Amino acid sequence: MAATISSEHFTHLQLLLKAPSKDAVRDVCVRSHREPGGRLAESTAAALSISTSQAAELVHSLHVLSHHVVFNNLSSPEQILDLFPTSFHQSLKNLITKILLENSPTWRTEAAGVNVSLPQLTHLDWRVDMVRGSDSVGHMSVPTCLVQFQVEDPSPSAGTESVSTVTVELSRESLDTILDGLGRIRDQLSVVAGK
Template identity: 75%
Template sequence: MTSPPTSHVNMAAGLSSEDFTNLQLLLKAPSKDAVRDVCVQSYRAPSRRLAESTAATFSIPAAEAAQLIQSLHTLSHHILFYNLTSPEQILAVFPESFHSNLKNLITKILLENSSAWRTEALSHQVSLPQLKELDWRVDLVTGSDSVSRMALPTCLVQLKIEDPCPSAGGESISTVTVELSRESLDTILDGLGRIRDQLSVVAGK
């Protein structure tokens, strides 16, 4: 099973029936612009200030406004996390019983903003260390505390890794050397082969 891509966007929690019940509160909005405003603003971390202003605009209790904003936040991150980029994909997220016009309006707003949200998420994502160079050699163990290990071949793999976000005072380039037995190397090669096959499947879609 192919895993969805990762990014700075948090892994979207599964949308629940309660979320869609909360989204129905958008029907109390005084205008489509009010719906658009709260949808866009809720993408970022929900705040009490946003809940209070939404409660005043929609004429609903602050607690309900906070639930609405949280559900909108979850929905927008769900759309980004699963890379839903077409109206059909987003509409399919909603239950069949969901208000038709409201569903279409939310979908339109999400599509209008998802590209900018995705760019923002990518620009703020924390980059993982990247492999820059790899070197290796095969040695023969000629002395060991364990007689059984004597005269056994071993592989030394040297990895040069670049950390885009090194700690204060730390080097951006570091070198790691690992010793692998034939059995360990076979296990790693099998795992890398599986990763290569999965990447090929994803790239082919």
């Protein structure tokens, strides 16, 4: 979730008034979205003739603002302008808004590409077995279904395999319940796809 924007963030953004050009403002805004680290703070401090700590606060504030715009899908100038306090410098507010609007579609696409997603089913296998007996019952004949799922994790954690296999044993009643649920999902997907 995106961080909340505070009045302190907007105070730090006023430091952009010291920028030598609009291109310098654009450069800091675009780079702060992707790399809000120390090197950017140092180069920003040199470009704007401010201290490194002020530059770090400015870069962080720009980072928070750009992520807020992307996370909340703000796509009109009015939506972004409404974020700024009324006392904020008008020309700088308009410039930042313009830069955010120009870059947010690209940032949104990049964010969608790197976000964590759920594991994907890659293979499914099944078989029906007959359980003939157990420790408690000497002879029985109960059919069960063994379903083997092979899933791939698109973003595995360090030291784990990206593909894992899960085997599930289902009774006839459990299988009926699952099939009924999958039938409902299929019907809902058909309705949505038909619209």
